[in-house]
Amino acid sequence: MPISPPSSPGSAPCRLEWHPSRWQIAAHVLFALLMPWVAIASALPGAAQWPLGLAAGAGTAWQGWRHARRRPRAFAIPAGDAPAQVDGQPVDALTLHDRGPLLQLSWRQHGRRQACLFWPDTLPPPRRRELRLAIQARPIPRSPP
Secondary structure, X not given: OOOOXXXXXXXXXXXXXXXXXXXXXXHXXXXXXXXXXXXXXXXXXXXXXXXXXXXXHHHHHHHHHHHHOOOOEEEEEOOOOOXXXXXXXXXXXXXXXEEOOEEXXXXXXXXXXXXXXXXXXXXXXXXXXXXXXXXXXXXOOOOOO
């Protein structure tokens, strides 16, 4: 009697690319434009409202500019015990946090914690599902005793 193959050959590796979200950049621009009016509507002293509002708007615009200039990241999440890779480099402690329409993928590389936020415009629903399934298929990391 022939031996039948297992019903599930295992999951294929998940490969995806992250790039800055246009929606997040637009939110930074909108908030930068609204900051002076927020400062005016607050309980700040009258002489400090405009300078602090403009400073807050400039800081928000600078954060948006920094976000827009971030380089794309390539992720490879293999099935099994093989380490996940970010930009071709192995990483540790890969975790996914589901925040409603946003997905935060975080990892540890060279002792530093890093993360990327996937907005709906950067990762369509089928790829979001693929990412969730790939993370769920990974073995649970065990901490040393």
